[in-house]
Amino acid sequence: MSPRPLYDIDAVRRRIPLLRHTVPMNNCSQAPQMDITRAAAEEYLESWNNEGMDWDRWMAEVEASRISFSRIINASPDEVSVCVSVSQATSSVASALDFSAPRHKVAVTEGEFPTVGHVWLAQERHGAQLTWIPVKGGIIPLDGYESALDEDTILVSACHGYYQSGFKQDLAAVVAMSREVGALVFVDAYQTLGSCSLDVKALDLDFLTSGNLKFLMGIPGIAFLYVKPSVAETLEPTLTGWGGRENPFAFDVKELSWAPVARRFDTGTPPIFEAYVARAAMDFLTDIGLDAIQAWTEELSRALIEGGKARGLRLLGSEDPTQKAPTTAFLVPGDSHVIEAELRERGILASARGPAIRLAPHFYSTLQDVETALDALAEVLRTEVP
Numbered sequence: 152m153s154p155r156p157l158y159d160i161d162a163v164r165r166r167i168p169l170l171r172h173t174v175p176m177n178n179c180s181q182a183p184q185m186d187i188t189r190a191a192a193e194e195y196l197e198s199w200n201n202e203g204m205d206w207d208r209w210m211a212e213v214e215a216s217r218i219s220f221s222r223i224i225n226a227s228p229d230e231v232s233v234c235v236s237v238s239q240a241t242s243s244v245a246s247a248l249d250f251s252a253p254r255h256k257v258a259v260t261e262g263e264f265p266t267v268g269h270v271w272l273a274q275e276r277h278g279a280q281l282t283w284i285p286v287k288g289g290i291i292p293l294d295g296y297e298s299a300l301d302e303d304t305i306l307v308s309a310c311h312g313y314y315q316s317g318f319k320q321d322l323a324a325v326v327a328m329s330r331e332v333g334a335l336v337f338v339d340a341y342q343t344l345g346s347c348s349l350d351v352k353a354l355d356l357d358f359l360t361s362g363n364l365k366f367l368m369g370i371p372g373i374a375f376l377y378v379k380p381s382v383a384e385t386l387e388p389t390l391t392g393w394g395g396r397e398n399p400f401a402f403d404v405k406e407l408s409w410a411p412v413a414r415r416f417d418t419g420t421p422p423i424f425e426a427y428v429a430r431a432a433m434d435f436l437t438d439i440g441l442d443a444i445q446a447w448t449e450e451l452s453r454a455l456i457e458g459g460k461a462r463g464l465r466l467l468g469s470e471d472p473t474q475k476a477p478t479t480a481f482l483v484p485g486d487s488h489v490i491e492a493e494l495r496e497r498g499i500l501a502s503a504r505g506p507a508i509r510l511a512p513h514f515y516s517t518l519q520d521v522e523t524a525l526d527a528l529a530e531v532l533r534t535e536v537p
């Protein structure tokens with residue numbers, strides 16, 4: 152008997168209109184709309200239309216999104232800052248660090264999404280020195296950390312899932328190596344959250360950030376930042392705003408108070424509209440169960456890896472489904488964007504990135520979707536690529 156998810160997949164599929172005419176395999180880029188995320192967006196539009204301004208309710212919705220995200224990572228709401236992008240969240244953290252010697256080195260994996268690397272590079276003018284942890288064949292080998300970390304390292308910047316190949320890092324091992332030299336650990340989990348359970352407390356992370364439009368099934372314009380309380384209390388981000396104050400509504404221009412815990416990383420007017428959508432999506436995923444989603448997406452990864460092999464496709468990254476986000480990448484000749492366009496013509500939404508086509512199913516995808524996408528990719532490579 153072929154494996155099935157632990158939840159009612161037919162029921163969840165009915166919530167995603169895009170499934171009527173396409174096979175979305177680009178969740179590593181933008182997940183599809185659900186009836187509940189559309190309803191949440193409309194709720195905000197209605198409130199704006201009918202009330203003009205409904206500030207208290209809107210702020211309550213932002214707080215609700217903070218709670219929803221905290222449940223996804225096993226934190227408490229005060230330990231989460233509501234941001235507008237991973238770039239902003241990373242910049243906020245960077246702005247709070249002191250890069251004067253001796254602890255002035257930032258160890259960054261080559262698998263970080265470029266925006267994260269750029270933020271750390273921009274700190275060189277404040278005294279930071281970057282050391283790079285290499286990517287090899289779509290994987291970030293742990294031994295790369297050994298030469299990149301030393302007693303001068305202030306922070307290690309490690310993605311959970313590598314956007315290019317879907318490779319998932321062993322965060323417990325990364326934390327253990329970072330602690331040996333006394334460095335903080337910053338994790339960008341944008342390519343994994345929503346597809347697996349992750350416990351910031353059990354892992355003892357210092358910082359974790361994610362946006363919302365990939366496996367968290369939301370939209371652009373909102374992101375979240377977890378900061379460990381004992382670390383947050385020592386930090387004063389210079390990338391700040393009135394939202395980071397002890398009482399934002401005191402409106403005292405001359406008083407720079409710091410909100411407790413991670414709330415001090417809040418900046419300006421929060422992403423209200425986006426919070427409506429983000430909350431609806433995150434609560435939906437939590438209700439399905441992140442462990443069940445992880446189990447199913449690992450089955451889908453297994454089918455992608457084996458099915459790709461059977462069709463002669465060239466895998467980039469790990470062959471072990473437990474070492475992967477739901478994303479599986481296949482190396483393609485020529486311009487991967489041309490292949491993405493050809494797949495779209497055939498009703499398959501894939502995601503081109505550099506030399507690879509990424510196929511990234513999610514909780515609602517079926518084994519048949521995987522076969523259909525692989526058949527289409529193999530056909531495009533056979534018939535369209537010179």
Ligand SMILES: Cc1ncc(COP(=O)(O)O)c(C=O)c1O
Nearest residue numbers: 236237238264266314341342362
């Ligand atoms: C792992 C990862 N981090 C960060 C980003 C971009 O973050 P933002 O645009 O919110 O700054 C992406 C976007 O694709 C990503 O995949």
